[in-house]
Amino acid sequence: MTGNGTAGRQQLLIVDGYNVLRSGSRYRNAPDEDYTDDTFNAAREMLINDVVNYAGGDYKAVIVFDGAKNAFSDGEAETVGGVRIVFSPAGQSADKVIEKLAHDARERQVETLVVTSDATIQDTTFGFGVDRMSADGFSREVGMYYEEARLDETPKVAQKNTVASRIDPVTLAKLKALRDGAGR
Template identity: 40%
Template sequence: MAAAKKRLDLLVVDGYNVIFKSERYMARMDRSGVSDPFEQARELLISDVAAYAKGRFEPIVVFDAANNVSPERPYTSKGGVRTIFSKTGESADTVIERLVTEERLAPRAVTVVTSDSVIRATVGGIPVTKISSDALVLDVNSLAVEYARENASRQRQRMTLEDRLSPEQREKLWRLMGR
């Protein structure tokens, strides 16, 4: 019988709280009035949370839709990140509190990312860890710099056929060629 897969800790991110804490996301705001002004910022945040959580957390990003006139905010999943929009008339705070309470009863370790002092006060206790939005933004910015550096170094590498061969394969090829 195969061993049961270990369940990852839950990461719950207060989406708009993080977006408003970072120029990285605010720069993606569409101020033209043509479309949803937050769409690109949300997409970048979801992508960043996926990278941040990979292998360590099961991530959920909660967005506040309490004043949203459109009920078209389905639960979705992209890149392993579940996104939840609160229902019209419900705050993201309420959704976050409900998620944390459900997981604490499981019991399951939860990390909540928000700088909202009310949420931080109401979701505390074991096994809940709280991270400020600023701390997540710093970590994500560090990851982005690291990824950019790695990609740049890969771009500079010579990619000849010889470079792609293992030392053993290269030795065999040289012998065949009479080197």
């Protein structure tokens, strides 16, 4: 899905979780502010899966969700499929966590892509020299990848790959004649 031409160089992908869920066309079925709804949890799981697939081996990926209003959020990261999932600590916005991650990556000269449609984050992270992708751009790119994968897989699965299918017709006829004649 990636193939961005930076062979051997690890890049950082930072995803503004709730912003992508609210702004990305793939995830618009998520409900409003009550983050306990099963539909919302399904959309969040879908986003995590999409980021795992998008990151592949090209990116170290972090999804940051806003936990500022959750008194129990400690900002500790959890890893799912190689992707770090972070809920910002209580009292601190996801925006601040994303800005710090982008700044720190730039200090280490790590190429960074931030996925968000939040104008403030866009302005701040551009100041750090990182690349940006909109939430809807990410949604479209992931959707196109899955569509291409389905189209590519159909012919591969439908055709049986045998030795006989790889031998030219003349040689195949000679082999069949040998086989049929060998039994006499």
